[in-house]
Amino acid sequence: MTRLALNGGPEAAAGLDIPRWPQCTDTSKEYVLDALESEKWCRIIDGADWVDRFESEFADYHDAEHAIAVSNGTVAIELALRASGLQPGDEVLVPAYTFIATASAVACMGGVPKFVDVDPNTFNIDPESVRENVTDRTVGIVGVHFGGYPMDMDELLPIVEEHGLFLIEDSAHAQGSEWRGQRVGTFGDFGTFSFQQSKSLPAGEGGIVVTDDDVLAEEASLVHNIGRPVGAGYKHTMLASNYRLPELQGALLCSQLEKLPDENRRRQENEERLVSELDVIDGIHTLRRDDRITNRGYCVYNFRYDADAFDGLSRDRFLEALRAEGVPASPGYGLPLYKQPAFSREQLGTLVPPDTEIPVNRHLHLPGVEEIMETNVRLSHTALLAEGETINAIPRAIRKIQENVDQLLES
Ligand SMILES: Cc1ncc(COP(=O)(O)O)c(C=O)c1O
Structure with missing residues (x-):
C-alpha cells in the first residue's frame, strides 16, 4: 500500500518545479x-x-x-x-x-x-x-x-x-x-x-x-x-x-x-502533456478540445472532478489530498456571481435610475455554473511553466489518490 501524503506518506508531486511569480528580470x-x-x-x-x-x-x-x-x-x-x-x-x-x-x-x-x-x-x-x-x-x-x-x-x-x-x-x-x-x-x-x-x-x-x-x-x-x-x-x-x-x-x-510568447509556448506544451495524461483518468474532465483555438494564453488552468469515479470522495477532500501531495490546486470562486451580496436588488438599485427593472439574482439557478462550482479544480498558469516533464507529477498525484482513496474514506 502507498500511503497518501495526507496520511503522512511521501508527496507524489515533490518534483513539480513551478517557478515563482511574478519574475523581476x-x-x-x-x-x-x-x-x-x-x-x-x-x-x-x-x-x-x-x-x-x-x-x-x-x-x-x-x-x-x-x-x-x-x-x-x-x-x-x-x-x-x-x-x-x-x-x-x-x-x-x-x-x-x-x-x-x-x-x-x-x-x-x-x-x-x-x-x-x-x-x-x-x-x-x-x-x-x-x-x-x-x-x-x-x-x-x-x-x-x-x-x-x-x-x-x-x-x-x-x-x-x-x-x-x-x-x-x-x-x-x-x-x-x-x-x-x-x-x-x-x-x-x-x-x-x-x-x-x-x-x-x-x-x-x-x-x-x-x-x-x-x-x-x-x-x-x-x-x-x-x-x-x-x-x-x-x-x-x-x-x-x-x-x-x-x-x-x-x-x-x-x-x-518580451518573455510572454516563449512562456505561452511552454504553457501550451505542458498543457498538451497534462491533458494527454488527465484524459485517461476516469472521473477527470479536461476542457473541450477545439481546433478553432489556434493559440492559447493562460491565467488559470481548469478541469472538473467527478466524485463518483473516486468512490464518492468529495471534491473538497480531494483538493486537500492533492495539495498534500504537492499540487497547489484550488476550487476557484466560492460563489456564483448571482449569489454575491453585492448584486442584491438593494445595492443595484442605488446605481440605476428609479423604475429600472432589476432582476432578483438570489433566486437564479444556472445549471452550468452550479456544476462548475461543485466540480472545478483550478491550477495557476504558473503550474504550466513547470520545468521539463515535472508537470507529469500532477496526474501522478491524482492517480495515487484514486488508487488509494480508501485511506481517505476510512479516516
Ligand atoms: C475575468 C477578469 N476580469 C477582470 C478582472 C479585473 O482585473 P484587475 O484586477 O486588473 O482590475 C479580473 C481580475 O482578476 C478577471 O479575472
Missing part, C-alpha cells in the same frame, strides 16, 4: 530604472514614452489597430462600457462564472448586469443561454475568454449582429489567445486586459483596452485622460475620470511582454 530592472531616472513618471509629461511604447507593442502583439493603457483590468471594462455608449439602466449580459469585475463594472457604470449560464466544457459564456436571455432592453455583452480559453466567436458574433449589441471581450486571462488565427480582443468593439500581479503579463496593477475602431479608440482615449486628448493641456471636452497607467508600469510591462 534584468530587463525589468533596466527598463524600470530608465523610467525612474528619466523623472517622467506620468504619461502626459513631455518626452514620457514608456506607456506609448507599451501600447504600440501590445497592439502589435494582439493585432489590434489601437490600444489604450489604463490602471487596471476593472477600469478597462468600465472605460470600454462608457465608450460603447452604455446608458444608465441599460441591460448587459454577463457570464455568471467569472471574477466579479466583469459584472460589477456594468453596475458601477449604471447598467444592469444580467447573468447568463456558462458551459462546463469550456467555462465560457453559453451562446444558447445568451439567446434565451437577450431582450429588447439588452444593449451589449461583456463575455470572458475564461482562463485564456477563447469564447466561441462563431456562435457569439451572429447573436451580437442580429440584435445590434456591443461586445466587450473581457480578456483579462487571455494575453496571446487566438480564435481561427485572430487574436482575441479584436472580434468585438473592445477587448480589455488585466496586468494584475497574478496574470501572465504582470505589472502589479495595470490594464489595457484594444479596438480596431478609430472612433471608439478616440472616445476611449478621451475617457482615460479625464476628458481630453493626451497632450491637450487644460481643455476638457468631456466629463470623465483619470484611468491613466503610470510610466513605471509601462516600462515594467514592456519587459514582461
Whole structure:
C-alpha cells in the first residue's frame, strides 16, 4: 500500500518545479530604472514614452489597430462600457462564472448586469443561454475568454449582429489567445486586459483596452485622460475620470511582454502533456478540445472532478489530498456571481435610475455554473511553466489518490 501524503506518506508531486511569480528580470530592472531616472513618471509629461511604447507593442502583439493603457483590468471594462455608449439602466449580459469585475463594472457604470449560464466544457459564456436571455432592453455583452480559453466567436458574433449589441471581450486571462488565427480582443468593439500581479503579463496593477475602431479608440482615449486628448493641456471636452497607467508600469510591462510568447509556448506544451495524461483518468474532465483555438494564453488552468469515479470522495477532500501531495490546486470562486451580496436588488438599485427593472439574482439557478462550482479544480498558469516533464507529477498525484482513496474514506 502507498500511503497518501495526507496520511503522512511521501508527496507524489515533490518534483513539480513551478517557478515563482511574478519574475523581476534584468530587463525589468533596466527598463524600470530608465523610467525612474528619466523623472517622467506620468504619461502626459513631455518626452514620457514608456506607456506609448507599451501600447504600440501590445497592439502589435494582439493585432489590434489601437490600444489604450489604463490602471487596471476593472477600469478597462468600465472605460470600454462608457465608450460603447452604455446608458444608465441599460441591460448587459454577463457570464455568471467569472471574477466579479466583469459584472460589477456594468453596475458601477449604471447598467444592469444580467447573468447568463456558462458551459462546463469550456467555462465560457453559453451562446444558447445568451439567446434565451437577450431582450429588447439588452444593449451589449461583456463575455470572458475564461482562463485564456477563447469564447466561441462563431456562435457569439451572429447573436451580437442580429440584435445590434456591443461586445466587450473581457480578456483579462487571455494575453496571446487566438480564435481561427485572430487574436482575441479584436472580434468585438473592445477587448480589455488585466496586468494584475497574478496574470501572465504582470505589472502589479495595470490594464489595457484594444479596438480596431478609430472612433471608439478616440472616445476611449478621451475617457482615460479625464476628458481630453493626451497632450491637450487644460481643455476638457468631456466629463470623465483619470484611468491613466503610470510610466513605471509601462516600462515594467514592456519587459514582461518580451518573455510572454516563449512562456505561452511552454504553457501550451505542458498543457498538451497534462491533458494527454488527465484524459485517461476516469472521473477527470479536461476542457473541450477545439481546433478553432489556434493559440492559447493562460491565467488559470481548469478541469472538473467527478466524485463518483473516486468512490464518492468529495471534491473538497480531494483538493486537500492533492495539495498534500504537492499540487497547489484550488476550487476557484466560492460563489456564483448571482449569489454575491453585492448584486442584491438593494445595492443595484442605488446605481440605476428609479423604475429600472432589476432582476432578483438570489433566486437564479444556472445549471452550468452550479456544476462548475461543485466540480472545478483550478491550477495557476504558473503550474504550466513547470520545468521539463515535472508537470507529469500532477496526474501522478491524482492517480495515487484514486488508487488509494480508501485511506481517505476510512479516516
Ligand atoms: C475575468 C477578469 N476580469 C477582470 C478582472 C479585473 O482585473 P484587475 O484586477 O486588473 O482590475 C479580473 C481580475 O482578476 C478577471 O479575472
